[in-house]
Amino acid sequence: xxxxxxxxxxYEIEADKSMPLLWALRDKVGLNGTKFGCGVxxxxxxxxxxxxxxxxxxxxxxSAVEGKEITTIEGLSPDLSHPLQQAWIAEDVPQCGYxxxxxxxxxxxxxxxxxxxxxxxINDVMTGNICRCGTYNRxxxxxHQAAKTVRKQKEDNS
Amino acid sequence: MRxxxxxxxxxxxxTSAAVLGGLVIGFQLPSSGRxxxxxxxxxxxxxxxxxxxxxxxxxITIMVNxxxxxxxxxxxxxxxxxxxxxxxxxxxxxEPAPVNMVYSHTTFGSQMTGGSSSVWTEWxxxxxxxATGKAMxxxxxxxxxxxxxxSCRAENSxxxxxxxxxxxxxxxxxxxxxxxxxPKQVSLKDPKDFKIIGTPVKRLDTPEKTNGQAVFGxxxxxxxxxxxxxxxxxxxxxxxxxxxxxxxxxxxxxxSVIQISSGVAVIADDFWTAKIGAQAVEIVWDEGPxxxxxxxxxxxxxxxxxxxxxxxxxxKGNITTAMDVSAKKxxxxxxxxxxxxxxxxxxxxxxxxxxxxxxVWTGTQLQTAEHATAKAITGLPAEKVKIHTTLLGGxxxxxAVPDCHFVSEAVQISKAIQKPVKVVWTREDDIQGGWYRPRxxxxxxxxxxxxxxPIAWKHTIVGQSITAGTPFExxxxxxxxxxxxVEGAENLPYAIPNVLVDLHxxxxxxxxxxxxxxxxxxxxxxxxxxLDEVAHAAGKDPYEFRRELLASEPRHLKALELAISxxxxxxxxxxxxxxxxxxxxxxxxxxxxxxxxxVSKEGKVKVHNVVCAVDCGPIVNPNTIDAQIEGGIAFGLxxxxxxxxxxxxxxxxxxxxxxxxxxxxxxxxxxxxxIVPSTDKMGGIGEVAVPPIAPAVVNAIFDATGKRVRQxxxxxxxxxx
Ligand code: FES
Ligand code: FES
Numbered sequence: 001x002x003x004x005x006x007x008x009x010x011y012e013i014e015a016d017k018s019m020p021l022l023w024a025l026r027d028k029v030g031l032n033g034t035k036f037g038c039g040v041x042x043x044x045x046x047x048x049x050x051x052x053x054x055x056x057x058x059x060x061x062x063s064a065v066e067g068k069e070i071t072t073i074e075g076l077s078p079d080l081s082h083p084l085q086q087a088w089i090a091e092d093v094p095q096c097g098y099x100x101x102x103x104x105x106x107x108x109x110x111x112x113x114x115x116x117x118x119x120x121x122i123n124d125v126m127t128g129n130i131c132r133c134g135t136y137n138r139x140x141x142x143x144h145q146a147a148k149t150v151r152k153q154k155e156d157n158s
Numbered sequence: 159m160r161x162x163x164x165x166x167x168x169x170x171x172x173t174s175a176a177v178l179g180g181l182v183i184g185f186q187l188p189s190s191g192r193x194x195x196x197x198x199x200x201x202x203x204x205x206x207x208x209x210x211x212x213x214x215x216x217x218i219t220i221m222v223n224x225x226x227x228x229x230x231x232x233x234x235x236x237x238x239x240x241x242x243x244x245x246x247x248x249x250x251x252x253e254p255a256p257v258n259m260v261y262s263h264t265t266f267g268s269q270m271t272g273g274s275s276s277v278w279t280e281w282x283x284x285x286x287x288x289a290t291g292k293a294m295x296x297x298x299x300x301x302x303x304x305x306x307x308x309s310c311r312a313e314n315s316x317x318x319x320x321x322x323x324x325x326x327x328x329x330x331x332x333x334x335x336x337x338x339x340x341p342k343q344v345s346l347k348d349p350k351d352f353k354i355i356g357t358p359v360k361r362l363d364t365p366e367k368t369n370g371q372a373v374f375g376x377x378x379x380x381x382x383x384x385x386x387x388x389x390x391x392x393x394x395x396x397x398x399x400x401x402x403x404x405x406x407x408x409x410x411x412x413x414s415v416i417q418i419s420s421g422v423a424v425i426a427d428d429f430w431t432a433k434i435g436a437q438a439v440e441i442v443w444d445e446g447p448x449x450x451x452x453x454x455x456x457x458x459x460x461x462x463x464x465x466x467x468x469x470x471x472x473x474k475g476n477i478t479t480a481m482d483v484s485a486k487k488x489x490x491x492x493x494x495x496x497x498x499x500x501x502x503x504x505x506x507x508x509x510x511x512x513x514x515x516x517x518v519w520t521g522t523q524l525q526t527a528e529h530a531t532a533k534a535i536t537g538l539p540a541e542k543v544k545i546h547t548t549l550l551g552g553x554x555x556x557x558a559v560p561d562c563h564f565v566s567e568a569v570q571i572s573k574a575i576q577k578p579v580k581v582v583w584t585r586e587d588d589i590q591g592g593w594y595r596p597r598x599x600x601x602x603x604x605x606x607x608x609x610x611x612p613i614a615w616k617h618t619i620v621g622q623s624i625t626a627g628t629p630f631e632x633x634x635x636x637x638x639x640x641x642x643x644v645e646g647a648e649n650l651p652y653a654i655p656n657v658l659v660d661l662h663x664x665x666x667x668x669x670x671x672x673x674x675x676x677x678x679x680x681x682x683x684x685x686x687x688x689l690d691e692v693a694h695a696a697g698k699d700p701y702e703f704r705r706e707l708l709a710s711e712p713r714h715l716k717a718l719e720l721a722i723s724x725x726x727x728x729x730x731x732x733x734x735x736x737x738x739x740x741x742x743x744x745x746x747x748x749x750x751x752x753x754x755x756x757v758s759k760e761g762k763v764k765v766h767n768v769v770c771a772v773d774c775g776p777i778v779n780p781n782t783i784d785a786q787i788e789g790g791i792a793f794g795l796x797x798x799x800x801x802x803x804x805x806x807x808x809x810x811x812x813x814x815x816x817x818x819x820x821x822x823x824x825x826x827x828x829x830x831x832x833i834v835p836s837t838d839k840m841g842g843i844g845e846v847a848v849p850p851i852a853p854a855v856v857n858a859i860f861d862a863t864g865k866r867v868r869q870x871x872x873x874x875x876x877x878x879x
Contacts (some may be wrong), residue, residue: 015428023428023429026429027427027429027430032379033371034370035376035503035551036376036504037502037585038814038815039584042815045502074369080365080368088364088368089360089365092360092361092364092781094228094363095789096502096503096549096550097228097366097367097372097549098501098502098503099502100368104368126823130820132502132793133502133552134789134826135788135789136788136792136823136826137826137828137829138788139823140823140826
């Protein structure tokens with residue numbers, strides 16, 4: 001039995017401690033927004049936040065995240081209001097959509113650390129997320145746009 | 159959420175007009191006033207099934223019979239209906255169609271998605287659906303108001319009678335409309351009156367693809383469902399000789415281990431346990447006849463074959479005499495490897511086989527075939543077998559398998575264990591599992607006369623046939639030539655008087671399949687690169703050379719000239735940079751691309767930008783076109799730069815994204831898309847940007863370095879300076 005805190009809620013997971021977080025989320029908790037793409041930390045489809053940092057859940061055993069704050073795409077915002085989600089919609093980013101949870105979760109951490117990312121900064125972080133449909137240019141535009149929103153929100157609050 | 163997935167939606171048949179009292183349209187469509195010939199086989203379908211439903215709350219549900227795999231059909235197809243229906247776009251939602259004859263592809267005859275054909279093949283039918291709905295709503299309003307239908311008009315989901323200033327919404331009218339008889343003829347809009355078609359409409363499925371709510375096949379869960387991982391033969395064509403499941407069964411959570419047609423299935427409580435269990439099964443394989451097959455051996459075999467005459471795909475003039483009289487002759491060999499599709503969502507299928515029925519949830523491109531497969535395995539009557547199409551996490555052809563193996567496996571397992579099951583492929587299963595774009599070997603030769611004009615073109619293609627041995631063979635292989643092997647080569651558009659294109663189709667146990675853009679993925683590479691070689695040998699600019707040879711091909715020419723005019727063709731470039739061009743026509747569309755690249759000292763190729771011009775005829779959604787051009791370029795570029803499955807001892811040597819590399823963000827070029835304004839015949843868009851990118855890049859590398867790449871993926875070793 002492993003206790004996990006996911007999107008502010010506590011879950012008791014009946015599974016071996018070595019089970020990757022990805023499969024606990026999908027098969028045990030029923031949160032299907034986090035996707036399986038490779039299982040070996042190569043594609044980023046399974047990206048979630050653990051204590052605010054991006055983590056590839058396919059290679060993260062549940063034993064390693066006990067007691068930590070786990071956020072999945074379902075917990076990013078309750079109503080599509082995260083600046084990245086808004087920008088994703090404005091730029092109409094997804095095609096098949098399968099990679100997009102992971103893309104957004106990776107980008108969210110990027111923006112948290114850097115609200116004025118250059119193209120290089122975006123490459124550095126987002127190159128870990130594969131999109132087979134090739135939505136990269138729209139992703140890039142959406143991140144720049146969301147960064148603008150974040151900066152504006154900060155200005156308005158200060 | 160606007161898309162109702164197969165799990166939660168009410169059965170459309172049950173919620174027909176009789177139950178809801180609303181308007182349901184799609185059977186016995188009338189003919190159009192303007193196009194009387196519109197009557198075709200689907201119009202006489204005898205089932206009262208539907209494409210359009212209007213509920214009393216005003217919501218408009220459009221059934222989409224093509225699969226959404228990213229190409230945007232869940233938006234572009236409803237746009238066509240909405241346009242003629244004159245409804246408020248915000249009222250529109252979609253449902254994936256169940257399997258039914260009425261939803262068959264208008265050209266290919268079964269329910270399927272492929273060949274970049276969804277929009278152009280549904281264009282007329284869906285316009286009729288919308289126009290019929292509108293006519294019946296207007297008729298209903300006219301009857302209610304006791305006025306002539308001609309004095310009413312419809313706009314934004316409302317019917318107006320301007321003279322009496324009365325109006326009723328579609329929701330208010332739908333019950334009455336369902337009582338009206340279907341008109342015998344309806345008129346379609348003049349395209350100049352289009353309000354939705356031709357505008358950049360945002361996808362209906364973007365919100366749910368932005369918050370994790372979108373339901374793909376892999377996300378379907380049923381009560382009591384187990385998960386299976388299948389061990390398939392590591393050697394193509396191999397079979398299970400014997401196996402021991404003891405170690406697997408000892409793992410907590412493994413429920414059973416059974417043999418199925420494709421291998422050994424380990425069935426467990428969850429994916430992770432099933433995967434560990436699968437690894438623990440000890441299997442002795444009968445490796446079959448291809449146990450020693452290697453890439454090296456194939457390459458040698460193909461080279462030998464290319465020196466012998468093949469099945470003739472195209473013959474014009476006399477190639478032998480023309481070669482003899484040529485002032486200058488060129489010969490070159492181009493090679494491309496096997497390629498996996500590697501859709502982002504690994505293959506999967508949920509099946510629930512019961513005594514009284516079978517339900518299958520999967521992201522498939524071939525609904526009718528999957529239905530027939532599930533029916534055959536279960537022995538159930540057709541109406542007891544249901545295929546629920548989920549969203550596809552990428553298709554690219556991989557979810558259009560003629561032998562229906564990913565559905566077959568799930569149905570076999572569920573039938574055996576009498577429980578619902580989800581079969582999930584690992585990425586390793588995907589990359590090593592075959593169904594590749596075939597490996598091809600191209601031998602080309604050309605002759606140029608004293609006027610620097612090409613007068614002879616000989617092209618020999620060697621590679622496995624995709625359709626041989628499948629139900630598609632009957633109409634895709636003619637006189638020993640599989641059209642999918644030669645498309646883009648046999649229809650060479652250039653005005654060369656003597657042409658011979660022939661084909662060898664060696665057989666191997668490696669299963670092969672259509673891979674986004676199919677024949678064009680290798681033929682455009684060979685043809686457009688070799689043509690570039692011929693242009694340089696003739697001392698001509700590759701653009702001018704093509705322009706002259708395309709003088710009587712107006713659609714190629716327009717795309718070419720638009721791409722050139724938007725690029726900086728002929729203008730100076732920084733040192734180490736080069737520009738390359740390619741033109742290609744497939745799926746009824748015409749594409750030209752100019753790529754700008756640079757090559758580093760270490761031989762690393764960077765593609766900086768791509769200017770793409772496309773003539774796909776009249777357009778429905780320019781937003782989709784932009785996205786598909788960018789996506790197609792990314793897909794083709796992945797193959798040009800990285801993609802390769804090699805064989806050793808009959809096995810694939812690559813297994814996951816670290817050795818089967820795909821394009822990543824830092825390699826994505828800037829893409830500029832320009833659409834040729836066109837009233838010509840409508841073509842496809844989902845695949846058409848793929849073929850030109852590899853040759854455009856390779857030609858640009860030649861421009862930058864003087865080195866000619868003739869093998870994909872491009873090797874940086876060969877480009878080191
Ligand atoms: S599934 Fe975790 S990185 Fe690919
Ligand atoms: S949108 Fe399909 S993989 Fe990214």
